[in-house]
Amino acid sequence: MVKTSLKDFKPYERETPIWKIAEEYGLKESQIIRMDTNVSPYLSTKWLKKLQSKLLEIEVNQYPDTSYRSLVEAISEYTSVKHYDRIIPVNGADEGIEIVCEAFLEPGGEVVISTPTYDYFRVSAEIHGGRIVNVERMEDFRDNVVEITSSISEKTNIVFLCNPNNPTGNSVRYDDLIEILENSKNSIVVVDEAYYEYSGKTFIELTESYDNLVIIRTLSKAFGLAGARIGYIITSKKTAGDINLVRPPNSLSTISVELAVIALRDIETVRKNVAKTIKERERMRELLRTIKGLEVYPSExxxxxxxxxxxxxxxxxxxxxxxxxxxxxxxxxPKLEKHLRVTISLPEHNNKFLKLLEKILKETPPS
Structure with a gap:
């Protein structure tokens, strides 16, 4: 029987498989453009060819190196975090969220979440027996730091923030984070930086000063490796030691690790793809603003x-x-009842979306 704590549990809303959408709408899978998952439209075949050349050398009959040494070295080089014991590779950012909850969330402990945001914060916290304290964002979607700090108590185990935030696209302010950290000395503050590469704004340097700060990142977005399931945690040496107590020993495959290392050693390709996406984002935002009947928000x-x-x-x-x-x-x-979110894709996909949206909005809305 399922745990009693999951009786009224609301699971994460998984993306609908493309084959199911195709069947429902009478389309071929190849006819559907996915602009709903926030992944990169760019797939580096160069990386896959390099991986292919190394496949025969990979001993897939053996378990991975549980320290993931080669990946840690590549992450260290990319992030300029020199101490390897502050870096924890994980199976995507979601596993990072899960093991933080496993390490720090007591049964019945409170988890403060700035909402609306990435719903897996809530999901993981509830699975691990946490009590959610939602703090609604301000009208401009900025974190309500006054309400967040006043919601932190001796019962608070974790505070979740997202930088930039999904789905609103705005970043956490430096002064706001400092205030939250100073008021959370007995709690862990998690900053999800899944979209860091698109904003260029990070709080990694603060992990040297605050033991209670945990940064979680992924290679699923800007790196275009969502299918490989690679992420990492950056935190203090002390906090990393606590998290490693519950980290699964073999959650990353040897093949995924090899692909991630190849990608991290080719940051120039990532930067070029990010630049193309940012250029398209700004072009799309300007064009969306010309369409009558919409309110369009800034995005990082x-x-x-x-x-x-x-x-x-x-x-x-x-x-x-x-x-x-x-x-x-x-x-x-809640707070997004009239909203939609579109992922920046290839220019031709973006153009099709814009053309269709404008055509739809010229019609009379259903009563």
Whole structure:
């Protein structure tokens, strides 16, 4: 029988498989453009060819090196974090979130979350027996630091922040984070930096001064390696030691580790792809702002949040999907009941989305 604590549990809303969408809407899988998952549209075949040349040397009959030494070295070089014992490779950022909860969340302990944000913070905390304390963001989606700090108590185990935030696209302010850290001396403050490469703003340097700060990153976004499931944690030596107590010994495959190392040693390719995405993001934002019936928000990530003033988000979502474009409908999220989110894709995909959206919004909204 399932745990009693999961009786009323709301699971993470997984992305609908593309084959299922194709069946439902009478489309071929190849006709569907996914602009809902915030992954990079760029796949480096150069990296895959390098991996292919090394496959015969990989002993897949053996377990991976549990220290992931080669990956730690590559992450160290990329982040300029020189001490290897402050770096923890994980199976995607989600595993990072999970093991932080395993290490620091007491049964019934409180978890403060600045919402709306990435829902896996809540999911993992509830699975591990935490009590959620949601702090609603301000009207401009900035973290409400006054409410966050006043919500922190002796019962608080973890505070979750996202920089830049998904799905709103704005970054955590430096002064706000310092204030939260200073008021959370007995709690862990997690900053999810999954979209760091698109904003260029990081708080890694603060992990040298604050033992209670944990940074989580991923190679799923800017690196275009979502299928490889590689992420990493940066924190203080002391906190890394605590997290390593619960880290699974073999959660990263040898092949994924090898691919991640290849990618991390080719940062120039990543930077070029990020630059193309940022250029498209700004172009798309300007064009979206010219479409009547929308309110468009600034973004420092690889997606854009927009509000529909007349239409229901679900109606726009379905009309786009019928024409082969899939974006994210956010209407079931408190404070985002009139919002949708679109991932920046290739220029031709972005153009198709913009053209279809403008055409839809010129129609009369369903009553």
């Amino acid at each position: 990530a690889n997606f854009i949040l927009f509000k529909t003033l007349e239409w229901k988000p679900s109606e726009i979502y379905r009309k786009l999907l019928k024409r082969g474009v899939m974006i994210r409908n956010l209407e079931n999220i």
